Amino acid sequence: xxxxxxxxxxxxxxxxxxxxxxxxxxxxxxxxxxxxxxxxxxxxxxxxxxxxxxxxxxxxxxxxxxxxxxxxxxxxxxxxxxxxxxxxxxxxxxxxxxxxxxxxxxxxxxxxxxxxxxxxxxxxxxxxxxxxxxxxxxxxxxxxxxxxxxxxxxx
DNA sequence: GCCAACGTTGGC
DNA sequence: GCCAACGTTGGC
Numbered sequence: 001x002x003x004x005x006x007x008x009x010x011x012x013x014x015x016x017x018x019x020x021x022x023x024x025x026x027x028x029x030x031x032x033x034x035x036x037x038x039x040x041x042x043x044x045x046x047x048x049x050x051x052x053x054x055x056x057x058x059x060x061x062x063x064x065x066x067x068x069x070x071x072x073x074x075x076x077x078x079x080x081x082x083x084x085x086x087x088x089x090x091x092x093x094x095x096x097x098x099x100x101x102x103x104x105x106x107x108x109x110x111x112x113x114x115x116x117x118x119x120x121x122x123x124x125x126x127x128x129x130x131x132x133x134x135x136x137x138x139x140x141x142x143x144x145x146x147x148x149x150x151x152x153x154x155x
Numbered sequence: 156g157c158c159a160a161c162g163t164t165g166g167c
Numbered sequence: 168g169c170c171a172a173c174g175t176t177g178g179c
Contacts (some may be wrong), residue, residue: 009164011165019157033174034175055166059166060165060166129173130177131171132173133165133173134165134172134174135173136164155159
């Protein structure tokens with residue numbers, strides 16, 4: 001399958017691109033949204049590139065790059081009663097929730113802000129720039145991805 | 156299977 | 168911290 005591009009959101013209080021740079025890679029546990037789950041379980045492939053997006057930040061926006069290093073597999077935090085993400089309805093034999101592992105690629109040392117994304121030609125249809133776009137795992141078109149990379153060079 | 160109520164997300 | 172927009176739940 002051809003390489004795909006994604007955007008993954010996270011609040012800085014939970015995890016940042018700096019944390020990923022330190023850790024090298026991390027498992028993206030805790031996604032509890034069916035659409036996002038489906039993307040991770042069905043569509044993400046090792047090598048796909050990811051825009052790392054900081055939500056609820058100042059400013060919110062893309063802060064770096066990551067890549068998929070492990071394709072979708074069951075999210076073990078759903079089975080962990082001590083986890084914040086525990087879901088009693090998820091069955092180990094037939095897991096409800098999935099996650100992927102992402103690896104560090106690049107830290108922008110700045111933010112391509114949502115405001116910039118919204119005002120950049122070619123990104124009008126990008127999911128994250130749409131009003132009320134709450135999905136935490138989103139597909140990104142190849143040209144949108146490349147435009148964001150260009151914007152990152154100007155930070 | 157509809158839809159109101161509820162909880163959560165996320166920009167501001 | 169507010170609140171609009173959204174996804175999910177649950178009563179019917």
